[in-house]
Amino acid sequence: MAGLTRLTADDPGLRDRHILALPADVGVDEVEVLAISRFANARWEEQEQDALQPRGIIGPMTAALGIRAVGSASIPPRTLRLARLSTLNGPFRLETQDAVSLGLPATCTLAYVLVCPRERGDKPYPGGDRDGLKRAFPDGMPVREEDRVLRWLVAAARRLGGSVRTGVRGTVLTPDIDSAIDLTVLSDSWLEPGEALAVVQSVHARARISEAPGTWTGPQAGVGRDASGRPGWVAEAGGRGLSASLEEHGVSEEAERRRLMAEAAAYDERMLAVPPLPESYGILVELGHDGMLSVEAGAETLLPPLVGDLPWARDGVVAYRVHWEPPFVEELEAERPSFEHRVARSRAAPLVQAVARAVHAAVGGEIADEADFLVDPEDI
Numbered sequence: 001m002a003g004l005t006r007l008t009a010d011d012p013g014l015r016d017r018h019i020l021a022l023p024a025d026v027g028v029d030e031v032e033v034l035a036i037s038r039f040a041n042a043r044w045e046e047q048e049q050d051a052l053q054p055r056g057i058i059g060p061m062t063a064a065l066g067i068r069a070v071g072s073a074s075i076p077p078r079t080l081r082l083a084r085l086s087t088l089n090g091p092f093r094l095e096t097q098d099a100v101s102l103g104l105p106a107t108c109t110l111a112y113v114l115v116c117p118r119e120r121g122d123k124p125y126p127g128g129d130r131d132g133l134k135r136a137f138p139d140g141m142p143v144r145e146e147d148r149v150l151r152w153l154v155a156a157a158r159r160l161g162g163s164v165r166t167g168v169r170g171t172v173l174t175p176d177i178d179s180a181i182d183l184t185v186l187s188d189s190w191l192e193p194g195e196a197l198a199v200v201q202s203v204h205a206r207a208r209i210s211e212a213p214g215t216w217t218g219p220q221a222g223v224g225r226d227a228s229g230r231p232g233w234v235a236e237a238g239g240r241g242l243s244a245s246l247e248e249h250g251v252s253e254e255a256e257r258r259r260l261m262a263e264a265a266a267y268d269e270r271m272l273a274v275p276p277l278p279e280s281y282g283i284l285v286e287l288g289h290d291g292m293l294s295v296e297a298g299a300e301t302l303l304p305p306l307v308g309d310l311p312w313a314r315d316g317v318v319a320y321r322v323h324w325e326p327p328f329v330e331e332l333e334a335e336r337p338s339f340e341h342r343v344a345r346s347r348a349a350p351l352v353q354a355v356a357r358a359v360h361a362a363v364g365g366e367i368a369d370e371a372d373f374l375v376d377p378e379d380i
Contacts, residue, residue, distance in 0.1 A: 021108035189365070
């Protein structure tokens with residue numbers, strides 16, 4: 001960090017900005033790769049291009065962000081453009097006293113300052129808040145560009161072991177680096193269900209193909225029109241209001257209903273006789289008290305920018321999503337899940353990684369984490 005410009009807690013306007021704080025061993029190139037992984041047009045800007053920034057925004061070469069004459073060895077911060085109105089300025093050197101004053105962990109000695117528009121919407125809805133953004137913005141959630149760049153900031157902090165300080169309120173978010181364990185293998189090779197099952201069974205012998213849904217035999221007794229005679233306070237087995245909806249929108253003529261049912265039966269019979277080739281499938285692994293692991297295979301059209309430009313991805317990409325589902329699904333989105341959840345996750349994570357490695361060895365391609373950041377197979 002020798003020569004980096006120092007960022008102090010007293011710099012004017014700093015506390016109104018979102019800050020990405022990182023450990024000392026995180027390189028500038030790592031931040032750049034994560035930016036390119038999310039924003040297709042991310043790029044470093046030359047100093048003379050700073051005039052492109054909106055008027056009133058603190059630029060990277062002003063004293064307000066801590067530029068101080070410390071001799072010829074001083075390394076000025078750079079500007080990484082993320083989106084049309086958003087830039088990331090840094091890296092800056094962050095001393096321990098300044099980190100503590102800003103509420104950041106003392107282990108964070110590098111800082112990047114996010115310059116972006118303030119765009120807020122409605123108050124947060126109840127529910128999960130794994131990233132902590134609902135806690136940080138109780139009066140109105142970020143929307144549009146601010147939402148996109150801020151969520152990337154949190155994802156980058158999770159990947160790099162850092163923290164995010166949100167502007168104005170100063171809420172510090174330190175996402176758990178282990179909270180996102182799902183992995184996706186992106187490849188141009190298609191594995192048939194039996195082939196994929198063999199690959200997963202090489203890691204876990206109890207893997208099985210997900211069962212197809214059973215044959216529908218019609219609505220259960222007491223549902224819809226058959227619900228007549230029920231007291232008004234008794235809910236219908238098929239959901240409240242179903243019989244009323246059928247009376248308003250359903251087919252009332254018995255002969256027409258029989259014709260439609262016959263057509264549906266004939267179509268089902270034909271599809272069962274000559275089933276279409278599968279376009280997707282799933283493989284399940286029961287983990288007992290630790291939940292369930294699934295591998296979902298199917299075509300993928302929304303690709304990370306780093307993958308979309310690769311030659312092998314031009315003719316179509318297959319995604320093999322390796323997903324862990326805990327016993328209590330709602331804990332996946334908890335910012336501070338229970339101890340039991342964290343124990344189950346610690347046991348499931350090595351299995352997720354092993355399955356992803358095995359699938360990647362079979363089909364090639366790239367491995368991405370939940371934030372669409374690419375992962376080296378040797379690192380998992």
